[in-house]
Amino acid sequence: RTNTLLPKVFDATFSSEGSVALRFVESGALRTYSASILTASSTAQASSSPGRLSGAYLTGELLAIAPGEKNTLISLARESLGTSVVQSSWQGSGQKKLVTLPLSEWRLLVAEDGTIVIAQKASDGISGSAYTLSANGALTPIIENVPGLVVHPKNSTVSLYSSDGALFVKTPSGTSALPISTSAEKCVWARGSTLIAYCAVPRISLGARGIQDRYQGLRHSGDSWYRVDVAAGTAVEFFAPDTSALIDVEKPRIDVANRYIAFTNAADKSFWLLRIAP
Numbered sequence: 001r002t003n004t005l006l007p008k009v010f011d012a013t014f015s016s017e018g019s020v021a022l023r024f025v026e027s028g029a030l031r032t033y034s035a036s037i038l039t040a041s042s043t044a045q046a047s048s049s050p051g052r053l054s055g056a057y058l059t060g061e062l063l064a065i066a067p068g069e070k071n072t073l074i075s076l077a078r079e080s081l082g083t084s085v086v087q088s089s090w091q092g093s094g095q096k097k098l099v100t101l102p103l104s105e106w107r108l109l110v111a112e113d114g115t116i117v118i119a120q121k122a123s124d125g126i127s128g129s130a131y132t133l134s135a136n137g138a139l140t141p142i143i144e145n146v147p148g149l150v151v152h153p154k155n156s157t158v159s160l161y162s163s164d165g166a167l168f169v170k171t172p173s174g175t176s177a178l179p180i181s182t183s184a185e186k187c188v189w190a191r192g193s194t195l196i197a198y199c200a201v202p203r204i205s206l207g208a209r210g211i212q213d214r215y216q217g218l219r220h221s222g223d224s225w226y227r228v229d230v231a232a233g234t235a236v237e238f239f240a241p242d243t244s245a246l247i248d249v250e251k252p253r254i255d256v257a258n259r260y261i262a263f264t265n266a267a268d269k270s271f272w273l274l275r276i277a278p
Contacts, residue, residue, distance in 0.1 A: 002037045004053030019055075019072050019090040032058040032065065034073070034090050048161070058092040064107065069114035076108045076118075078127070085118065085133060099137040112189065122150045122183075124211045125163065132156060143170060150210055152184040160184045160197060160230070165210060167199070169230045180226055180235045181205065187228070188252040188261060195230040198261055200249035201237075218268040220248035225274065237276065244245070247272070253273040 011023040021264055022032045035055025045089045063083060064076040074091045076083055083100045089097040098116075104123040118139075119130035128149035130141040148164035158171050162184040168177050187199040204222030215218040225239040241247050248266040255262075261274045 001050060002053045003050040004035075006033060006053075008048050013065050013067060015067050015071055015073070017090075019071075021058070021065050021073065021090065024066070030061045030063065030078075032059055032062045032075075034092065039107070044158075056091060058088075063104070066108050066110040068110055074108065074110055074116060076106060078104065085116070087135075088237045098133055098135070099139065107151075108154055109151070112191065113155040115153060115154045115156040117151065117159075119143075119149065119151045122148050122211050124148055126208055130159075130161070149256055150184045150211075152187050152189070154189045154195070154197075158195065158230075160187050160189075165205065169195075176226060176233055178230070178233060178235060180228065182223075183211075186223065186249050186252065188254045189256050191254060191256055192258070196206075197230055198252070198254070199226050199228055199235070200224070200247075200252065200263070201226050203243075214248070214266070217266070220246055222246050224248045225261075238277065 006022055006024060008024045009022045013021045019036050021032055021033060023030060023032050025075045035053045035054055037051040038054050039051040044120055059122045061078040063078055066074045068074040068087060072087050075086050079088050079212045082100060083104050083106060084100040086095055087098055088159055095191055107119045109117040109119055111117060116133040117130055120127060120128035125147050127145040127147050129141060129144040130151040131141050133139055142159060144150060146163045149161060151161040152158050153159040157172050161168055161170060167180055167182055172236050180199060183199045187197045190196040200223035202223055224233045224237055227238050228235045246267050249263045250266040252261050252263040257274055261276060263272055265272060
């Protein structure tokens with residue numbers, strides 16, 4: 001797509017309109033470069049030549065970013081006394097501070113329906129909570145005081161969450177346990193209204209310090225993939241890598257047609273693409 005080089009990029013987030021926000025570390029600080037790929041005006045030339053990446057550096061140290069509704073960018077910005085959640089254009093203009101938080105260790109998620117969810121970062125045995133964030137800055141708790149909480153929302157009313165490795169689903173009708181043990185951040189929701197999720201499940205438990213050890217890169221799980229029918233409460237394995245391959249799934253993403261799951265292997269940061277059988 002482009003041969004414009006930005007060194008040391010560790011994360012890329014794309015908008016539905018083709019913009020991309022690249023994150024990297026410079027002089028010990030996180031920086032974000034938001035850009036579009038400019039192709040050549042000639043169709044023949046565009047098909048054979050890479051485009052030019054053109055954009056601007058976003059101000060502030062952004063701890064997390066996510067695509068929002070109507071081609072907006074949602075970011076978690078570091079403040080002197082905590083963090084703030086900011087909505088802006090992908091070029092950084094029209095900034096609107098939605099809320100300021102007194103703590104800095106948060107995860108930022110945007111559900112398929114545009115619902116913004118912030119959750120305290122997980123730690124083994126330590127209780128955490130998750131909240132939805134409205135456009136006027138109001139925080140509404142969705143899950144509270146759960147040990148080792150990791151949450152993955154489908155929409156404003158349905159979320160997967162894990163507590164020290166056990167996986168649950170929360171819906172308007174209540175909370176139910178699911179028959180696999182994994183972190184909710186190893187799951188991805190299928191697109192559309194169906195309550196189907198695909199989850200990478202460690203073949204061997206990492207034990208009592210599983211969250212800290214994995215986040216610090218001290219240990220890695222070897223995962224198999226399961227199709228989870230959340231409504232029925234069932235899970236079926238559909239892909240198991242060779243046991244010699246240590247694949248520790250992180251940052252899974254699914255395409256709009258529910259045909260492929262892209263993810264990173266946390267063990268070596270290699271990029272993988274998994275085809276979902278029809």
